[in-house]
Amino acid sequence: MKPNFSLLSKLLILQYLSALCLSQDFDFFYFVQQWPGAYCDTRQSCCYPKTGKPVADFGIHGLWPNYNDGSWPSNCDPDSVFDKSQISELMSSMNEKWPSLSCPSSNGFRFWSHEWEKHGTCAESELDQREYFETALKLKEKINLLQILKDADIEPDDGFYSLENISDAIKKGTGFTPGIECNKDSAHNSQLYQVYLCVDTSGSNLIECPILPSSRCGSNIQFPKF
Numbered sequence: 433m434k435p436n437f438s439l440l441s442k443l444l445i446l447q448y449l450s451a452l453c454l455s456q457d458f459d460f461f462y463f464v465q466q467w468p469g470a471y472c473d474t475r476q477s478c479c480y481p482k483t484g485k486p487v488a489d490f491g492i493h494g495l496w497p498n499y500n501d502g503s504w505p506s507n508c509d510p511d512s513v514f515d516k517s518q519i520s521e522l523m524s525s526m527n528e529k530w531p532s533l534s535c536p537s538s539n540g541f542r543f544w545s546h547e548w549e550k551h552g553t554c555a556e557s558e559l560d561q562r563e564y565f566e567t568a569l570k571l572k573e574k575i576n577l578l579q580i581l582k583d584a585d586i587e588p589d590d591g592f593y594s595l596e597n598i599s600d601a602i603k604k605g606t607g608f609t610p611g612i613e614c615n616k617d618s619a620h621n622s623q624l625y626q627v628y629l630c631v632d633t634s635g636s637n638l639i640e641c642p643i644l645p646s647s648r649c650g651s652n653i654q655f656p657k658f
C-alpha cells in the first residue's frame with residue numbers, strides 16, 4: 433500500500449505547531465524584592481494591606497520570566513486565571529512576605545493575580561500556579577536581604593550608602609551580583625527600592641544574571657526607614 437505522505441506531513445506540522453504553542457520558553461527568572469520604605473515615601477505614597485502594616489522587611493514583588501537579551505514574555509495564557517484556592521495553604525506566608533502596598537488598600541489578591549497573569553503564566557511549562565507562588569516564597573526565605581545588609585552595617589536608618597557597598601554586600605551574602613533599582617522620595621533623594629537576583633528556569637538555583645536591569649540610582653543612595 434502506498435503510504436499517505438500528505439497525511440503524515442500534516443500530522444507532523446500539527447505536532448510542531450502544538451509544541452510551539454505549549455512551550456513558553458524563557459531563559460531565566462528575575463526574583464525581585466522591594467523595600468516598603470521606598471515604595472511608601474514617594475510622592476504617590478502607599479496603602480497598607482487590610483492585614484495591617486507589613487513588617488519592616490523586603491517584600492516580594494515578583495518572579496519574572498525573562499530572556500537573555502533583556503526582553504520578557506508577558507500574559508502568556510489568557511485561559512489560566514488566578515485561582516486563590518490553589519494557594520489557600522500559603523495564605524499566611526503570602527500576606528507576610530508578599531504584601532500589597534498599592535492604593536486603595538487591598539487583601540493582596542489583586543497584586544498576586546496581576547503577578548500570576550502577567551508573569552507566572554509565562555512559566556507554566558516549569559511551574560503550575562501553586563508551585564509558582566511557593567517557589568517565590570522559598571526564595572524569599574532563602575535570601576534574607578535585610579540581614580545580609582545589616583551584616584554589612586547597612587541599615588534602613590534614612591542614611592546614605594554607596595551603591596557599590598550595597599551591591600558588594602549582597603554579592604558577598606548571596607554569591608551573586610544583584611541588580612539594584614532606585615526610585616526617588618518626595619524630597620527627590622535617590623533611594624534603595626528594588627533588588628533583582630537571577631534564578632534558573634526551575635526556580636531553585638540562583639545564577640549570575642545574564643543581563644541586569646537599569647538601576648536609575650545615584651552613586652550614593654538612601655536606605656529609608658519603614
Ligand SMILES: *[C@@H]1O[C@H](CO)[C@@H](O)[C@H](O)[C@H]1NC(C)=O
Pocket residue numbers: 592593594597652
Ligand atoms: C563603603 O564601605 C567602606 C568600607 O567598609 C566604608 O569605609 C565607606 O564609608 C562606605 N561608604 C559609604 C558611602 O557607605
